[in-house]
Amino acid sequence: MKTRIVLASFVLLALSSLAFQPTSAQTAAKQGQTNDALIARGKYLVDFGGCHDCHSPKIMTDKGPVPDLNRMLSGHPADSKLPAFEKDIVTTRGWVLFTGDLTGYVGPWGVSYAYNLTPEPNTGIGLWTEEIFTKAVRTGKHMGAGRPILPPMPWMNVAGLTDEDLSAVYAYLKSIPPVKNAIPGAMSLDEYLGANK
Numbered sequence: 001m002k003t004r005i006v007l008a009s010f011v012l013l014a015l016s017s018l019a020f021q022p023t024s025a026q027t028a029a030k031q032g033q034t035n036d037a038l039i040a041r042g043k044y045l046v047d048f049g050g051c052h053d054c055h056s057p058k059i060m061t062d063k064g065p066v067p068d069l070n071r072m073l074s075g076h077p078a079d080s081k082l083p084a085f086e087k088d089i090v091t092t093r094g095w096v097l098f099t100g101d102l103t104g105y106v107g108p109w110g111v112s113y114a115y116n117l118t119p120e121p122n123t124g125i126g127l128w129t130e131e132i133f134t135k136a137v138r139t140g141k142h143m144g145a146g147r148p149i150l151p152p153m154p155w156m157n158v159a160g161l162t163d164e165d166l167s168a169v170y171a172y173l174k175s176i177p178p179v180k181n182a183i184p185g186a187m188s189l190d191e192y193l194g195a196n197k
Helices: 004-019 025-031 036-048 053-057 087-093 131-139 161-177 191-193
Strands: 058-061 066-067 104-105 108-111
Touching: 025 053, 036 053, 087 191, 108 191, 131 161
Parallel strands: none
Antiparallel strands: 058 066, 104 108
16 A cells, blocks of 8 residues: 555656646757757747738739748848838828838838848848847847837737747747848938938
């Protein structure tokens, strides 16, 4: 009888310790590792979160604009120009303007462009650590310490993801093909209009 109680206690202890162990994705995230499960979770979050809506250039199809998978998550195309606009459209009439491929934006905050989220080292997030990525999302600052991340990026919503989910997103972004694409810098409306007279 005593042997069964000891055995049952050992089994309960083992099961309870397993219940509080982090999942393999969480363990991989905490150790900075990437694995198939972590990357798959990141892809799911990126797709579900609508990251392609802004960060992937579009091509027009019979179903409307769809992400250009050859430039997936590479941000506003460097060779794409904003169409002409009048400042008062966005400052006094309350409009927000988008480029045709939905990667460039004009609003009361100025002119902003979707960032290159591919692991390309010079124009994307290739040199970003997971800590920099997480800090950028949590603070709304480029690289976690730079300029503000401008609309329409919903960084405040993304900041609500768990550390494990942000690790998964980071792992997925690091796993996709790098695309060299230097996006223009954000500007105030006056700066942009002055530079494009």
